[in-house]
Amino acid sequence: MDYMRFPDAPEGLGSEMHDWITRLFPICRSITGEGLRRSLRMLQEVAPITVSEISSGTKVFDWTVPDEWNISDAFIIGPDGRRVIDFKDSNLHVVGYSVPFRGKLIRKELDEHLFSIPDRPDTIPYVTSYYKRRWGFCLPHRLRESLPDGEYEVVIDSTLRPGSLTFGELVVEGQTTSEILLSTYLCHPSMANDQLSGPVLAAHLARHIIDGPKPRLTYRFVFVPETIGAIAYLSSSLEKLQRSVIGGYVISSVGDSGDFSYIQTRMGDTQTDRLTAHVLKHSGKKFQLVDFLRRGSDERQYCSPGVDLPVGGLMRTFYEDSDVYHTSEDDLTAVTPEAMEQSFSMYLRCLRAFEANRKFRATVPCEPQLSKRDLYPDLGERDVCRSPSRAILDILAFADGTHDLLWIADRAERPIWELAPFAARLEREGLLAAVD
Numbered sequence: 001m002d003y004m005r006f007p008d009a010p011e012g013l014g015s016e017m018h019d020w021i022t023r024l025f026p027i028c029r030s031i032t033g034e035g036l037r038r039s040l041r042m043l044q045e046v047a048p049i050t051v052s053e054i055s056s057g058t059k060v061f062d063w064t065v066p067d068e069w070n071i072s073d074a075f076i077i078g079p080d081g082r083r084v085i086d087f088k089d090s091n092l093h094v095v096g097y098s099v100p101f102r103g104k105l106i107r108k109e110l111d112e113h114l115f116s117i118p119d120r121p122d123t124i125p126y127v128t129s130y131y132k133r134r135w136g137f138c139l140p141h142r143l144r145e146s147l148p149d150g151e152y153e154v155v156i157d158s159t160l161r162p163g164s165l166t167f168g169e170l171v172v173e174g175q176t177t178s179e180i181l182l183s184t185y186l187c188h189p190s191m192a193n194d195q196l197s198g199p200v201l202a203a204h205l206a207r208h209i210i211d212g213p214k215p216r217l218t219y220r221f222v223f224v225p226e227t228i229g230a231i232a233y234l235s236s237s238l239e240k241l242q243r244s245v246i247g248g249y250v251i252s253s254v255g256d257s258g259d260f261s262y263i264q265t266r267m268g269d270t271q272t273d274r275l276t277a278h279v280l281k282h283s284g285k286k287f288q289l290v291d292f293l294r295r296g297s298d299e300r301q302y303c304s305p306g307v308d309l310p311v312g313g314l315m316r317t318f319y320e321d322s323d324v325y326h327t328s329e330d331d332l333t334a335v336t337p338e339a340m341e342q343s344f345s346m347y348l349r350c351l352r353a354f355e356a357n358r359k360f361r362a363t364v365p366c367e368p369q370l371s372k373r374d375l376y377p378d379l380g381e382r383d384v385c386r387s388p389s390r391a392i393l394d395i396l397a398f399a400d401g402t403h404d405l406l407w408i409a410d411r412a413e414r415p416i417w418e419l420a421p422f423a424a425r426l427e428r429e430g431l432l433a434a435v436d
């Protein structure tokens with residue numbers, strides 16, 4: 001077992017990831033359609049993601065894969081003949097999954113199709129209507145207020161017809177079949193943090209693992225449209241996942257400079273919960289643990305009864321606490337190369353902890369004689385509590401085959417990355433045997 005199996009993030013990775021966010025930013029994505037497909041194809045340049053399609057109409061648990069939505073243009077022309085809203089200025093202007101429409105409406109009729117945020121008058125909100133057929137436009141409240149009475153010409157050049165739902169998957173085989181599931185969603189139009197930071201970090205993490213030495217665990221990366229994609233994926237792979245997944249995360253909103261937030265699993269008692277809280281605590285940075293009651297993304301599906309996969313969510317500023325969440329202000333200034341790199345490194349720490357966290361059994365009764373193996377000072381010490389030899393003895397003292405290394409690290413109040421090299425040494429000396 002080698003805890004340092006994953007090397008550190010290469011220099012310049014934060015800028016590289018930010019460049020990828022910039023490249024993907026203009027694409028109009030949705031839960032189906034060409035934008036999603038194109039985004040996945042671009043991410044294939046980073047890592048060898050396999051892209052698959054699930055046909056519209058396919059039953060997935062209690063849901064049905066919807067018709068595919070594509071859009072080429074949309075605008076509103078005001079009474080004076082000028083375009084007052086244009087999809088080409090921002091793809092957030094159109095309510096996601098808007099049905100095609102072409103017609104003339106008076107101001108009052110048009111208003112029923114407009115969405116804005118009164119207390120954020122200069123921002124465009126992100127609104128979707130996947131399962132109720134309607135059309136609509138999103139705009140800054142200030143602009144909405146300034147629209148005069150009169151007749152408006154509305155054009156939404158979209159299509160909504162049978163096609164498929166696209167998703168990506170990448171499995172990096174480890175030495176064992178135990179898996180870490182890393183899921184990220186790809187379905188929002190032009191937003192940087194709550195959309196692109198997650199898939200871009202996931203793709204680079206996948207490439208990093210592929211480029212390094214073979215890991216102990218297997219890593220499954222999943223790129224799905226939120227909710228329906230996760231449900232569709234689970235409905236096709238549930239038993240396989242339940243057999244193999246021992247931990248995982250929904251990766252999203254990792255590009256802002258806020259403190260880390262961890263969304264706990266439903267019962268908050270899985271290895272992922274213990275491990276992530278441990279890593280965050282010992283990283284020395286401020287963080288918050290978010291109760292599952294405040295869940296927001298695909299942890300809702302992964303943790304639902306009957307699925308119960310140990311998948312939490314590790315992000316920066318929690319959605320509800322972010323001022324720019326689901327608005328046009330979540331633009332390229334909302335994410336920084338430094339934050340992307342810090343988030344990448346935090347994920348690496350967590351994955352290394354998963355690699356290191358095993359259950360061991362001491363192979364000899366009583367403490368083994370460590371001094372003859374150069375594992376114990378040959379002079380008696382006074383202050384042994386924080387010494388390396390104490391860490392070694394702590395591992396041996398609790399290595400009963402039922403408590404994992406993470407539990408021992410918590411008990412000894414040391415980070416797992418301090419204990420892991422000693423556990424590896426004891427395993428090499430034949431004094432510990434892994435039982436999992």
Ligand code: ZN
Pocket residue numbers: 188194326
């Ligand atoms: Zn979102």
